[in-house]
Amino acid sequence: MKTQEMALLIQDAVLLPGGRLEIRIASPCELRMIAEVLKGHYQLAFAAQKAGSDLPCYITATRCNIIDFNQLADNTLSIVIEGSQRVKILSAAQQRDGSWIARALPCQNWIQEPIAGEFEIISAALEQFYQVNPDLLDLYSQVHLEDATWVSQRWLEVLPMYNRDKLVLVEQPNCHKTMDFVLQLLKSHVDV
Missing domain, CATH: 2.30.130.40 (LON domain-like)
Known part of the structure; x- marks a missing residue:
């Protein structure tokens, strides 16, 4: 390249x-x-x-x-x-x-992957996040809540984390670690 x-x-x-x-x-x-x-x-x-x-x-x-x-x-x-x-x-x-x-x-972009199983909660939570933050949703003509890569990347953009921590996840070869991270984060807030 x-x-x-x-x-x-x-x-x-x-x-x-x-x-x-x-x-x-x-x-x-x-x-x-x-x-x-x-x-x-x-x-x-x-x-x-x-x-x-x-x-x-x-x-x-x-x-x-x-x-x-x-x-x-x-x-x-x-x-x-x-x-x-x-x-x-x-x-x-x-x-x-x-x-x-x-x-x-x-560099290689993450490939699109369907969201399935327990990870569907991540997509539903992002949809709720956009309902509460319509200014962010208004930036998009289409949302891709069925795509694990799209959903996990949007979470990385909006989560209140240090950029260095976000970029550790971004530098992974696919969205799997980000999906796991966001799922655990959501579960920890539900269990409280």
Whole structure:
């Protein structure tokens, strides 16, 4: 697989393939970077912020597409991004204006799998979570509650955990450990 030079958007969040996130873009360097992406000069990678390392982010990131944007009342830009492909950040360089450009290598996405048996509770719980958080649900034109990979990745995006702990699960070869983790988490809250 070939490496790619990508614009790097760094936030304190995790976005995975199939996931959507609305982000406020306020700084001039981020606005310029988004303009370069929209002009087709770069692909966009989204990565979770990491302090105290050579890179400004974790090495596991997601290539994403800008699927919507709006100008906010304060004249900042709101963009909705959708994750499409996992990537590994090999290196990153900060530009003069403060934006980041990364060299990234595409990685294998988790394959789709049907949810079955006791794991169906995870899907039902995510559906309830979206009912309580309609702003998140509104980002999606379709939800895939029958797909274990889609459901487990959405849980990783919304669970209140440290990003480093989420990324340990993201770096697994499939969604099985995440499904087990979320199931145990839900069971522990039901048993209380």
